[in-house]
Structures are given as C-alpha cells and as structure tokens.
Amino acid sequence: MKTKYLFLFIFLLSSVSAFCQQEKNVEDEYAAYFTLPREALYVHLNKTTYFKGEEIWFKGYTYDQKNQLTSKATTNINVGIYDEAGNQLKKSLFKAENGVIQGNIAVDSTFSGGTYYIKAETNWMKNFKESNAFVQKIEIISEEVAKKNTTETEANYDFQFLPEGGHMVANTKNTIGFKLINESGKGVKASGIVYDSNKKEVASFEGNTFGLGKFLFQPKADQNYTAEIKLENGNVLNQAVPKAKNRGVAMIVSNPFPDKVIINFNTNAETLKSNPSKEYKVLIHQNGNLKTIAFAFENATEKIISIPKKELFKGINTITVFDDKNTPILERLFFNDFFTKKAKIHVSKLNMLNDSILFSISESQLKDNANISISVLPEMTKSYDPDHTIVSNFYLKSHIKSAVENPQYYFRDMNRKKKYELDILLLTQGWSRYNWDTIFGDKPNGLNRFENGIAISGTVNRPKPGVDRLFLYATKNHSARFIELDKDQKFTITNLFLEEGEEIRFSYMTEKGLFKKPSVYLRFSVSDEEDKISETTIKENSKVQSNSADFQLPENFFYDNSEQLDAVVIKAEKKKEKRDPILINGKVTEITEIETQRYINITDFIQYNGYNVSENLGRISITTRRTPKASPVIYFDNARLSSFNILYNLSTANVERIIIDKTGLGEGMNAGFGGVIKIYTRTTPLFKKGEAAEIFTGSTAPFAFTPAKEYYAPKYSSYLNNTFEKYGAISWIPELKLTKTKAVNFKVYNTKTKSITLFIEGITESGDLISEKRTIQIR
Template structure:
C-alpha cells in the first residue's frame, strides 16, 4: 500500500508541469491583463508658450482605449503644473462631463521664466504599471529675457540597426530597420553600405528626413557584418550589425495595401531540423482584443494574409510564440482601415463691428462631434504640442520610447506618411506592454473611478434623536434631506463642490425649524502631491525648431488691464423682486407675519390654490381646479420631482416663494399645474437674528476648480512681431458639430491678415478629429 501511495505521488509530480503549462494559456492571460478598461487623456492647449499675465487654457478629452470611445467613467481630472525638474508647482481638480472638461491656470507672479510641464491624470490610471498620464512641455516668458542664449555643443550622432521583430536569423531573409539621431534625439539623414568580412558590399540603405529606413538582408551563419554610414554633416561612422542567430524565424510585414496586411515568415533548415513540430502561434492584439493564427512551417517560407477589417483600429501588435508558448518575435503596425478623416470645412461669413463670424462643418463623419479650437496668427511659434489627439490616443499607448514629433504622422496622412509611420513602428521594437507583466500579476482596480467628492459626516450635538439632516443646495447639487444611521453618521457620494463654495447642513427640531448642529466632516478625494519622473520628462520633450532669444516689450500688455471674475450687484432694499421667467408670478417674501400665519411651507402652498397631502414623510401636491395636475417645483433653483423634501419643513427656513399657477413663461414643462419656486433663507428672519445659527458650514480642502469664460489678453499692439509669433487671438473650448448643419463661432478681429485654427475633437462613435486650417480673413 505504501508503494502505491509513493507511485501516485511520483505520478502527480510528473504531470504537474503539464497541467501548469496547460493553465498558461496565452489568450486567457492576455485577456485577463486587459480586463480592466484603460483610460487615456488628451489636453488640447490654446498655446504651449505663454507670457506672464496670460492664462493657460485647455480642453480635456477622456478615451477608453479598448472600446475606442469617449470614456465617461471618470469625472475627476487632476491637472497640475510642474517645474523643469518635474516637481509639482500647482494642482487643481477639474470636472469632466460626458468625457470632456475644460479649465485654465493663471500665469501669475509665482511663475518665473523658464520651462514647465502640464500633466493630467485620473485616479483610475494608478491601477496600471503603464503610465497613461498626459504630459506636455510649456514655456513661460516674463518681461525679462524670454529664453537663454544658445549654448553651442559639438554635434554628436547615434546610429542603430534594429532587425524587424527583434533579431536577425542566419541564412534567410530579414528586414533591417535603422535610425540615426543627433544629441537632441532629432532624426538626421543617413545612408550607408553593408560589407562582409572580406569587404564585399552585400547591401545598401538610405534613410528619410526623419533619420529612419529599412532594407532587406540575408546574413550568413557565423559571419560578422559592418556598415559605413554617412551622416548629414558628411562624417562617416563604422557601425557593426547585430550578430545573426543560427536558429529562429524572421518576420517581414508588408502594409501598403488598403484592405489587408501581408506577413512573411522565414526560417532556415537548421531551425526546421531542431523543431520537430514546426508549430508557432501568432497573436495580433490590441488592448485586450486579439486574433490568433496558427503558423506551421512546411518549407522555410510562410506567408499569411489578414484582412484589416478583421483587426483593430490604430496600432496593432503582432507577437509570435514558439511551441513552448514563449514570445520570440514582436512587431507593431498601424491599421488605418477604420480611421476616418473628418474633412473639416471652414468659411468666413462676415465681419461685424470688432468680430469675425465663421462657419464650420465636417464633411466625412456620420455622427455629431465635440471639438475645441485654438485661433492664432498664421506665423505663430507659440503652438508646439508633442501630440495631437490622434497620435495621443492611437500611438502613445503602445510605444515605450521617445518619438520625435509623433503628430507629424497623422497630419494630412497620405501614402508617404503611412510608410514613414510603418518604419517608425518597425524601429520602435516591442510594445510597451511587457509579456513578463502580462503573465504575472494583473491590475487589481483598487484605485477606483472618481466621480466627485465623498463626504463623510457625524452629528455630535444633539447627541441623540437626529434621524436626518438637511443639505442646502449648491451650484451642482440640489437641496435634500440626508438620512443618518443609528450612530448619527452619513456618507454622500459624487458630491461636486467648487473652490470657495460651502457645504451647509441643518437639523430640524420637532417644530420643523432648522437648527445648527455640531458635526464632524471628512472629505475624500485623491489629492496626493506627486512629481514627473525623469523617463516621462524625457519622453515629453519636443524638438525645438527655432531657438527663442528676445526680450518681451515692456508695453506688450496694457498695465491697467485686469480680469473681472465676477460682478457683485448690491440690491436696493426697497427693490421688488421680479421673476425673470414667469409672466404671472406672485412673489412672497417671508417675514415674521408669514411665519406666524403658516407654520410649514406646505400650509402656504395649500393656501395658494393647491391641494396638499402629507403622509408617512411623503408629500403630494396637485391643483384644486380641473384638470388635476402637479406643479413644477424648483427648490433653490433646482427642479425637484420628489416633494418629500417639503415634509414638515417650517416656513421659518424659507426666504421667498414664487407661484405662477398658469406657468406662462416656463413653456411646455409647466403643463397644467403651474410653477412654484421655493428659496431657503439667506437673511435673518428676526432683526437681531443670525441666519448662520441655522446651519453648520465647511469648505472642502480640495474642491473643483471654477470654469472660467475665455478672455483675450489686452495686447497693446496686434501688428507687432511679438504678437504675430506669440500672441493669441481666440480660444473656443466647446463647439458641437452636427451632421445636419454647420456651426458658427466668432473671434475678435485683431486685423491679422491670415489666421491659423488648430482643431481637436472626437465624434460620438469615437472618430478622432485633428485639423489645421489657415484662413485669409482680409
């Protein structure tokens, strides 16, 4: 019996590797790694170079990478300004609605001249090892020297050979990519000749203006090859090619066709002899979506053709696995089959007073779209973003290295641009998603989607007997009663409180009068001080095409100009309130007389032509005359459909009631029940009273930034060279394009002859829009 147990134990040990290998299913592991949806962010800035006193305006777009649609899961967008070393300088919270948000930062006296970075991210992004935060370099100029003088450096170059798929295989065809860059990471033109050990020419190559290219090469086993490379400054370099592997397979991707992609796989006899099964697996994948193709070698060459409509929009990754399910080759390519060009059409309609009216529509998209527009002088040097929305969402999530001017490939994308993009993806090597991570631990989602602020509270006094508290209306939240648990605690989720705004609470005594409670409040929202790592700073650099070296004129802005955030109007005490909408409104301001006549607000409504019934905390209100109908009720300017908030509500808490039983002015929403508007008390009822004794108030330490309306800087001259290169004409953060008709927008007329519009946006079905249009306006 003992020997049987021993045999069983040995048998189980022998088959456990088989079971573990079977459990390591590539497709399942890959899908599990991308189970959680990944968000991306793009900020469309009005400029990337600013003067002290200007405002950094931006529009944010959120994107679901897997479904390639606007991401509406997150409302909280953290946007920060960081210094040249990546240290946090300023940070604010912005609210996204339907996948878009807008905001700004004032460039005040705390900024000094120099380089900064703007970064946008969400709390959900922290779940993933791959960083999807948006980062853009910006420059700030003050009235002193705007940029340091040029420092002359000795020119240095780096040249690399990058075999397609990751390696060269001896005695078979290989595609060899290459790139040549200078010390700033900018591509330089290069050409060269490949020689064998006997100095015989075996291949030649020539790169494009971006310093990249490819050529076909068939190395022999155990041979070393070198290349003489001629760079754009006419210097020569000798570069050794990577040594070829004696066994393996190579991959050559052909992607010039509109409807398909062709993949050539090559190997040698040595490989076939040492791989009895001759079986491989090819995965074509993107963000959790995948297609699996079996690869079997009958001869040393195998060709696979795949229809692009069966693949995924944007960058796809081809990964080849051997029969032990180890990844051996990888290559990125761009599938343009589903990418639509918007073909934005813009025309000038007319000039009226100090404004120019434009009409804009899209000619090639079937859905409505949401766009933003930066309007700058034609010769502007102030707009130099690293990415446009296409490169940011289609390219950036898949690349792990630095890319020079990635948006170039998506501007007026023609056959040449598509070829250059393919060379770029060849030379980028493997995707940024590491297979060790994919086969390892999976993202856990501990950092949740954030939608507003979570408010936790506890009523300390009265120390018992309080079952609910009254939450006063805020700009984004209606007034309501909040139920407490047995410990007089409560939680409010998804609360949107703006900077400077108070959250106020009262409890109601047995007479229905609001009283000030003693409370403990805690606000939960992610607000960790952070930094930008050196790697992300490096990848966020842009190539400086022109060195800036000038002094901002002392009189470039009017000295006495300033932005008025709000105008405060002081009301005359004798002025009678008049509702701006309702035509036949009866307005009642509640004084001591009304309070003594009507104990509760429902008593007052009942007296004014409505039938009110209250039972078990529910309130029903209908008209007394036929046809019987409920009124439209607004509570602190927020429409309420549940009238239970009025149950047992003392008129002591009410400052004004507006009633219009006809509802004329409200439109079809009023129906037959009329309109009632109720406003809670803001001033003391009694002469010696203090309304603040009715409620407790608090401000959140980290609340949502207030969205400002764009204003144009007050430049002293629109004809100066400084304005033409670095000034701003207009910023339109929110414009809806419909499929049925054109949209109009106005810009201030600066008398500039030609203007350039930088347009970014997204359609309802996820089609990305990025256009640059220059228009002659006079």
Template sequence: MHRITLLFLILISNILLAQNEIGNKLVKDKFLKYFELPRESVFLHTNKTTYIVNEEVWLKGYVYDRHNGKPFSETTTVHVGLYNVDGKKFDDYHFKASNGYFKGNIAVDSMLASGEYYLRSSTNWMKNFIEDDSFVQKITILNEKLIEKAKSVREYDIQFLPEGGNLIEDAPGVMGVKVTDANGYGVKIVEGSVFDTNDTQVARFYTSIFGLGKFNFNPKAGIEYVAKIKFDDGSTKTTKIQKPSKVGISFTVKSVNNDQFVISLTTNVATKEIINEKQFYLLVHKDGHANRIPITFPKNKLYVSKVLNKEVLNKGMNILTLFNPDGRPIAERLIFNYADLLDAELEISKLSTASDSLNIQVKLLDTAKALQNLSVSVLPGNTISYNQKNSIYSTFYLKPYVKGFIENPKYYFKDVTPKKEKDLDLLLMTQGWSRYDWTNIFKGAPNRFFEFENGIDLEGSIYNKGVTSNDKLLVSFPDNRSRYLDILDNRFLIQRNFPVKGETLEFTLIRENRKLAKVNIDLNIRLGGIPNEIETTWKEKADFINDNDSEDVIVPSITYADNTINLNEVTVIEEKLKTTVEKNTLIPKYLSRKMTEVTENLEFSLPYVTDIIRSRGYNVLEGLQFGSTSRVIIRSIIPSSFLGGSTYPVPIIYLDNARLPNFDILYKMPTTEIESFMIDKTGSFEGARGAGGVIRIYTRRLPRDYNDQYSRDENVFKYELKEGFEPVKKFYTPKYTSYLSNEFENFGTIHWLPELQTNENGIATFKILNTFQSNVSFFIEGMGSEGQLISAEQTLVVE
C-alpha cells in the same frame, strides 16, 4: 510490427497536436483575461502651447474607450498635474468629466519661471494597470525678458534593431536603424554603410528626418560587421553591429497593396532541424480583439510566406505576435491600418464680416461623421505659440501601443500620404515589441483595486463641544440642494459629491431638542492621487549651436487694456505691520497688546495663514507627506534643548482660544478669514511643552462686507472650499492694445471654443473677434458620440 509503429506515430502526433491546441487556448485565454478590464486614454487639447504669465491655459479633454472605440462615459473625474522641466509637481487640478468630455482652464501662475512644463492627465481607473496610460502635454511659459537658447552637443546614439526583434545568422531579414541626439531626437544622416571583416560593403542606408532607416541584411556565421555613418557636418562614426543568434526565426512584414500584406518567416539549417514541420501561429491583436493564423514551415524549406487580406487587421494599430509550437512569443511587429480612420475632413469659411466680429462656419465633408463635439482654438495666422506635437489621432490610435518615445506623433496623421504611411511603418518596425509585455500577460489579469470615481467623499470634523450622535448637521449646497448628515464622534461624511473650488457650503447644527446652533467645522477633501514627480519624457529639440554663440530669445511684453501682462521684474515691499487690534472679547487682556492685526497689505503679501507662520521662521509642509496622514506639518527650525539636540519641536496653536489637535484646519486657510494673530516663539507661558512656541489665531467676527443677511444667518457656518474640482469658466477674449503688433501675431489669442457641436449636416457656426488679421488659423480636435475622431488645422484668408 509496422502496424504498431504506425499506430504509435499516430498516437504521438495526436498527443502533440492536443498539447499544441491546449497551449494555444491557454495563450488566448490569458490574453483575453488581460484585456478584460477596459482601457481608457485621455487627450488634452490646449488652446496654445506657449503662454505668457497671467494668461490662462484653456483646455478641453477627451476620454476614449479603446476596446469599443467610443467615449469613455464611466469616467467622471480627470486629474491634471503641472510639473516643471525636472518632473517636480508645481500644482494639481481636478476636472469633472461627462460622457467622455471635460473642459476648463488653468491660470499661468506668476510664480512660474520661464521654461518648459508638463501637464499630465490621468484617472483613478488607470492605476489598475502596469502600463501608464496617462497623457503628458508639454507647454512653455514665458516670464522673463531673456530666454536662453537651447543648445545641443554633438553626441549620438546609434541603434540597430532587427525587424521582429530577431537577428539570425544565415537567415536574410531586415535591419532597422535609429540615430538620435543627446535629447533623444532623430538625426538625419548623409549616408551609412555596413562592412564585413574583409572591408567589403554589404549594405547602404539613410535615415529620415526622425533618424530612422532600414536595410536588407543577411549576417553570415562567424563574420563581424561594422557600420560607418557620415553626418551632415562631415563627421563620421564607426560602430559595431550586434552578433546574430545561432538559432531562431527572422520575422518580416510588408504591405503588398491597399488590400493585402505578406508576412515572411526565415530561419537557418540549425533551427530547421529543431522545429521540423511543427506549427507556429501568428496572433493579430489589439485591446482584447484577436485573430489567430497558423503557420508551418514546408518540408525542406527555410522560409515560409503568407499573403493575408487586410480584413484580418483591426482598424488602426495591430500587434502581430509570433508564437512557437510551445506557445511562447518569439517575435513581434507592430503595423498600422489606416483604412477608414482619417476620413473626417472639414472646411472653414467666413460667412460675413461685421465691424467687430467675423461669422465663421465649420462644415464636415463626410456626413456619416456629421455629429461631432469639437474644440477649436483660433489664433493669428502667424502664431508661433501653437506647437502641439500630439493630436487626438496620435493619442488614441498610436501612443497607447508604443513603449518608446515618439518624436512628433501628430506628423503621421496630418495630411497623410503614402510617404507618411511608410514613415509610420518604419517607426513601428524600429520600436520592436509593443508596450504590452507578455510576461505580464502570462502572470494574469490586472486586479481591480481602483474604481471609477463618481464624485468624492468629504470627511468633516466638528470642533464644538457637547455635540452628540443624536444631533444632526444640515448642509446646503450652492445649487440649493440640502442634506442631513449623521454625526459620529464629532465627525461627519458627505458622500459622492463634486465640490467646486471656491464655492461655499453652509452648515447648521440641529440639536436633539430641534434648536439651531452655529458650528465650527473643517473639511478634508482628498481628490485622487497625483504623483509628486514624473519622468520628463522629452526635452525641447535643439539645434547645434557653437559654444561661443550666446544669442538669447527676447520675450515680448504684451499689455492688455484691463489687466497688464508685464514681463519686467516686479518687487513687492511689505509695509510694517500694524499692531493695534479692535476690541475683541475673545482675546485676553494680557495678550491684546501682543496681537498683530491683519491688514489688506498683509492679506495681499501673505495670502494664506501658513504663509504668515512660515514668514515668522517656522518650517511649514503642506499637502500629504510620505509616511504621514497630516495635511499641514509645522515645526520649529531650531532644535529644542528640552527634547534633544536633533528634535525640532511642534508649536502649540490656538484658534479662537481652542487648542488645535492637529493643524489640518489651517490648510490653505486664507489670511482674509483671520482678524489677528500672535506668534510667541519662546512659548514661555506654556512651560516645557511650549518649546516649539505658541501661536494664537483669531478669526474675523464679521466679514468686511458685513450686511443684514449675515445677521439673519447667525446659525449658519459658511465654509469656502479651498480644494475641489476646477470651476468651469466662460472663455473671454483678452483685450490687447494693438492687434497689429508682432507680439500679438506671435503670441496673441483670438478665440477658444471648448464645445462646438455640429448638426446632422455636419455644420456649425460661431463668431470670433475681428482683429483685422490678414489670415487666421484654426486648430480643431473632436470626438463624436460614436467615437469618430477628427483633427484638423486650417488657415483662413480674411479679405
């Protein structure tokens, strides 16, 4: 009988062990599958963060493969959206990337009001994942004389966050504290105390400048606890601490020294009776890399500790997930391993001085990380226009793994000290679970619905009559390449192209009989989906200001020698339009006196044809609208009596006497391309179908800069790209009237280098304009071909 019982226990034990191993393998398989597709991160380094209207935002982008720790070479297209403070999109831009880098600039539009804006960078590949890997950079634009100071009311959010996510009664653990203001920024408190129902103090705590703190806490069964918090203005607030769970496991992590850390699991009697000596395990993971560590509570023990070497950790972020014997995640903790990450230090020196320039040297001190691709912003030493809260370190090493808002993430990687290491650990402890939800991981791997963009396809339409599929279309590109295109149903396709905004493509129709003919075409360029709205992740941190305080910030007026940035209000008065038209054989005689000639004043005041139509009382929507494939929608603002009182009719539009089937060809068509127009809102000549009015547009027969070359190219149709990738411009140093003014010291720009390459000795030299500043600041970010990163800020004293 005893032998049978023993055999039964062995059998049951083996079955449970086998089930545990199957569960563990299933978890690991699900985990590996979830991270099988590589994840990328984008960092945008801008030359400043505060701009005055008519300046340029000079930028350098870095694309990083988090799994392999190298530049993400597969990405060739990065989309950047500009959003206002409410998260509404103002414009979008597209940059060509190569080997993990891209560069460019964005003009600060005069239409932008003063305030905060966001630059959001993303790729098509990122759409495959639930987690949002886009990068958001806040900038400030100044476009008025007075900017109202940000104000903050004294409203606080107080949270108590147990380490690992579990607060268990009669189980000692560590409780995190997070105190924030109305905008989500941390608030440093004078003192906090925890009291039980007998008003006995059981714990005391403080918070850092980011509003984070912690204390040891052993909540007893049946006892309620409150915290009393004192703020620096003398006010106090009392709040309840959440009730602990009756069963569960408390999970804590603590660094022992530079080489070791200890993990501790603590539970109570009720939980121990359930789990007995069953095996738990800890998964140490990051971006598809994982180490599995088994843990078992000893018999008759309510706690277990395990000292581990930091060799089991990945460099940078590590996610420690605790699984119960059934393979279910029950606790999680993020810890950071600084080892060998931030050694790429550099020094900046002045080699020589000339009358108009300074010769500067950058030298990397670690020759093992010598070859770097750097971006360098050079500003006056007293600048207040660079307030970057992110760095390439924080963007690639920290932000992808944390789901909550991080106040000033760059802080944890600049001039790292043991205190900053503790501050980062406190941040991660109070963040709780990572950005990767295990519910999503168990559901299955992400689908590969979106591919890496290798250029884009240009879809074109031909408006000539009599074009057949036996004809060919010859397209010539600005780099002197040419390509023959097939024509099907008056449509053609240019595949995998990188069109640059503002460049001109030349088209010639080759008839079946080999004769050349001029074509009239339009191109549909679809460059990646950029959301029309985003959630604004943070507001500007504001000091507490008395309601009666009405101080404003004075925005300086900065004047360049060649082009003036003037923050005073400018009013543009449109002159009366001329109505005389040069003789044009396309225009019927009965319409000639009704045409409006396009003058230079009109071109300046209304730069696009759709602006003219809108100014004449039509509702014009541009860009793809929800539920529509049309890029331009034009409707009357007055309901039609013919079509019903709630119907807003569409006008009939003729372009060079050809009626347009849709209005997409008008999308961003410059006014400079048309010679004259007529807008008849009555549409009387069209009968009932003209309820929305009739618009006739005639393009210029000859450009203003007509020359002999144009006559030789009489069979060539030149199409200027209104959309496309941003052109890469060479940085120019603005010319200021004075380099010694406070305005220049605060807001001026000295130099910008988007691609500074260091040699095998880690050295690079460059020249900057000598602005006679006593000190100059250098803001440097960089990434090498093997993924080594660098971020540095240095101020050079110029003698």
C-alpha cells in the same frame, strides 16, 4: 519508508506545477491582463507658449482604449502644473461631462520665465504600470530674459540597427530597420553600405529626414559585417552589424495593401533540422482584443500568412510570435487603417460682424456628430507646438515605449508615403510598451477606483439622540434633499460636485418642524495626492531649445489695464425683493415672525394662497383649485422639484422668501396650467437673538472642482507687431458640436491679421478622431 514517500510526493507536486506552468494559456493570460478597462487622456491646449498674465486654456478628451470610444466612467480629472524638474506646483480638479473637460489655469505671479509641464490624469490610471497620463511641455515668457546655455558641443550621433521582430537569422531573408539620431534625439538623414569581412558590398540603405529606414539583408552564419554610414554634412560613421543567430525565425511584415496585411516568416535548414514539425502561435492583439493564428513550416523555409484587415483592429496592432513553449520570440507593431475614417473639415469665412469675423465649419466625410475644440492663432505663430494631436496621442503614444519625433507628421494629411514612413517608424520601435513578463505576472488589481465627484462621510455629534436625518441645502450642482442617518447617526454622501469655495450646509429638523444647527464631523474623500513627473517622461518631452530661449517680452505689449483683476465683493444690507425678474405676476413674500406664527408649515402658506395641498405618509400633492386641476412648477433654492415630498413637515421658519405666480407668465410652456412657486430657504436668521438664529452648519471641501470660465482674449496693445504674429492668441473655442446635417457658425475677434490658422481637435460619437489644421486668408 516515510521519507521515501515524502520525496515521491514532492516530486509529483513539482512535476504537476511545472506542467501547469508550461501549459499556461497565452490567450487567457493576455485577456486577464486587460480585463480592467484602460482610460487615456488628451488635452488640447490653446497654445504651448504663454506670456505671464495670460491664461492656459484647455479642453480634455477621455478615451476608452479597448472600445475606442469616449470614456464616461470617470468624472474627476486632475490637471496640474509642474516645474522643469517635474515637481508639482499646483493642481486643480475638473469635472468631465460626457467624456470632456474644459478649464483654464492663470499664468500668474507664481510663474517665472522658463519651462513647465502640464499633466492630466485620473485616479483609475494609477492601477496600471503603463501610464496613460497626459504630459505636455509648455514655455512661459516673462519680462526677464531666460538665459540658456548656448555652449556648442561636438556633435555626437547614435546609430542603431533594429532587425524586424527583434533579431536576425542567418542564411535567410531579414528586414533590418535602422535609426540615426543626434545628441538631442533628433533624426539625422544618412545613407550607408554594408560590407562583409572581405570588404565586399552586400547591402545598401538610405534613411529619411527623421533618420529612419530599412533594407533587406541575408546574412551568412558566423560572418561579421560592418556598415559605413555617410551623413549629409560629409561625416562618416562606422558601425558593426549585429550578429545573426544560427537558428531561429525571422519575420517580414508587408502593409501597403488597403485590405490585407501579409506576414512572411523565414527560417533556415539548421532550424528545420532540429524540429521540422515545430508549431508556432501568432497573436495579433490590441488592448485586450486578440486574434490567434497557428502555423508550422512543414519542411519549408518560408511560411506566408495573409490576414484581411477587417478581421483585425483599428489603429496600431501588435504581432507577437510564440514558440511551442509559449515563449514570445518575435514582436512587431503595424498600423491598420482599414477602419479609420478621415474627417473632411470645411471652414469658410462668411462675413464681418462689427469687430468680429463670422466663420462656418462643417465636415462631409464622417457620418456622425462630433465634439471639437479650436485654437485660433496668427498664421506665423510659434506659440503652438504640441507633442501630439489627438490622433497620434490615442493611436500611437499608448502603444510604444519611447518618444517619437514629430508624431503628428504621420497622421496629418496621411497619404501612401506617410503610411510607408509610419510602418518604418513602427518597425524601428521594436517591441510594444506591454512587457510579456508583466502580462504573465501580476495583473492590475483596480484598487484605485473610478472617481465620480466627492464623497463625504459624516457623524452627527449633537444632538446625540433622536436625529434620524439631516437636511442638505441645495448647491450649484445639486438639489436640496434629506439625508438618512444610520443607528449611530452616521451618513455617507457620494457623487457630490462641489465647486471651489462652495459651502455645504446641513440642518436637522425638530419635532415641530424647525431647522436647527447640528454639530457634524465631516470627512471629504477625493484623490489629491501630490505627485511628480518622472525623469524619463521629462527626458522624452525635452527638445533642443525652446521657442522662448532668446526672446524677451517687449515693453507695453499688453495694455496697462489688461491684467485680470480679482473679484471685488461689495457688502451691503440686503434689500427685499419686490418682484421676480422672470415671473411677471409673481407675488413675493418675505417670511417674517408674523408668517411663521400664522402658518406652521410652508404647505399651509401655499394652501392659504389658493392651492389644494394633501399629505399622506410623507407624500405631498399640490394642485390648483380650478378645473382642470394641475400641479404647479415648484423651485426649491432654484432647483426644480420632480417630487414635492421634500416640503413635508417643512417649517415656515426655515423659509426666507416665497414667490407665487398662478399664471406662470415668463416661465413659458414649462409652467403649464398650475403656475409657478419659488421657495428659498433661510440664509439669514429669523430671530435677532436666541438659539433659533443659528439654523445650519456648513463646511467647504479642501479640494473641490474648478468651474469652467468663459474664454476672454488678452488685450494686446497692437495686433500688427511681430510679437503678436509669433506669440499672440486670437481666440479659443472649447466646445463646438458638428452635426451630420448642417454647418455650424462661430465668430472670432477681428485682429486685422492677414491670415489665421485653426488647430482643430475632436472626437465623434462613434469614436473617430479628428485633427485638422486649416489656414484661412482674412485680408
């Protein structure tokens, strides 16, 4: 009897489990998969082909895919260089501010001529199976000739029939996409005829220059079809047409209209006979946004659905059709241009200024402020060949599974013809990069966090008792402050932006207010794991032959003295400053043993020099003695203080120099009526020997931020030769703000080039993307 009840319980449990699985809500599963926001990156390079000795200049743009805005969640962007096999050679950390980064990487002696890759990603991107890291192939030209295998091989072609939605259905209308590529993955133009088994022509087709096209076809059940494909070179290919399903649903999407998209669903009598009232669900979705439409054929073999584009999502939308068992049966991507705004960039030459040319740039179509970058190259350049623009990268790449030949073509100067060709491209892409088995399966867990700066955890080892806080000295990006310790004398500091080679320094304060050197164990936390570019990604970024394949750098192309030299550090005895370069009436006092004996704390010194100083429970107030009373502007290690509490109990022995200017002249209106005080903490010992000579401990981060440098152009020996015209660089403008109301001027060095080309990439405050190419005649 117990066994009988046990079997009954197991049966009921399995039935409930099966029912729950069957009733799994598609919309909820989809929404759960896209709960975590997804970042994408685009990096605008000044070139893609470089000489040894040049710099790779770049600007990176981060993007929130769901909201289609600049992403500001992450500040840490890792940018690396990888060899031809995808192995990491070097990696640097760059700081994003307001969603953009600027940087450069030297093409130094570690590079040899050949192929490399630049990759940029964030730690957050590692949470997702669908990678949004940016990868771009680059070429390096050196004095050595890069030998390439030029052995000719017999041309091979790959022709594919790609039914719209994923399959053909017999005895009904279908749209069949097709693609013809050569062994290098390049599209090949061709035309063809489809024959039935009796050699009767039933359809014809013709592809574009990318080898893509489509045609209408109504196959019969259990019929075999073949296609005869004719290439432009006269070659003929024969290809079998995939067999149509006897039952099912076909989908035809029509997207030439400015305000709506029409979806035509077709089926046959055989399908209706098996289940005439069967219901289907259409999900139109994009990065977590979705719209659901239910339909049934209702004893008809055709169902037409018209959807206003304003109810859908900007850019690529995915249509997925589910049957009554929540199984995806059809999928198709299409581009919704209803919300996309086209920038209208105006660039004009104003005049010559000495050895420079002044330009004016504005936009009249977008009604929003924009942040852009510009690469300025000779008109005949061969050195700029990026896989994507910012538009194709964010609108197209993040939705498709495979690489696309010349994706920039579809979005630059988009017209009716290009919209039609883009629709064919999306038809032949098949299903999107997001796999439904994955969506219904494991969801992203977010274990890799958004990274903002460097985190430091530390423990004070000496002195062990009595220390409850440490003094953290100012750095380039942070003001000085006290760090509280817990009961075990441990501490954590987050969001630190330490630059390469920059030292972080600590002291602890004694009861007498003296800074002493602690023994501190530090652990830095920031992601810097070595990685590798996958073979699939490398294959997608490969091309037939690089621009530099048969090119050799000519002699004396650069000036002999044009190579950038390492910084030279001259060590000398530090002189005492007598005047401050800004404070005209500033009185400079170098703190010696005499001052430390006369003034125990620095606030005593300030009070002696004409200010009222009050202390109350650790709070410091400083005002002038004259009426009306006003507080001075105080700088602590060049960081302006918003509160003076850091000066509480600060020993004068810890200060190296103090400058007081009661007038504040030179500081402008910022000084107000209280004057200016500048305090500099001690970096040299006050005493020549003894314990007091060691007042801090310091350490550098093993992986810190690379500071952005100002662009400098290479010094070419001549701007009039063929090499400069093809591979030289004129200028790089990484940061230019376009406003809604007026034009912005910029200037470039005059290389006497007849015509120049500007490659412009950027994004507006509301998330509209800008990608423009402008050629301007100079002479």
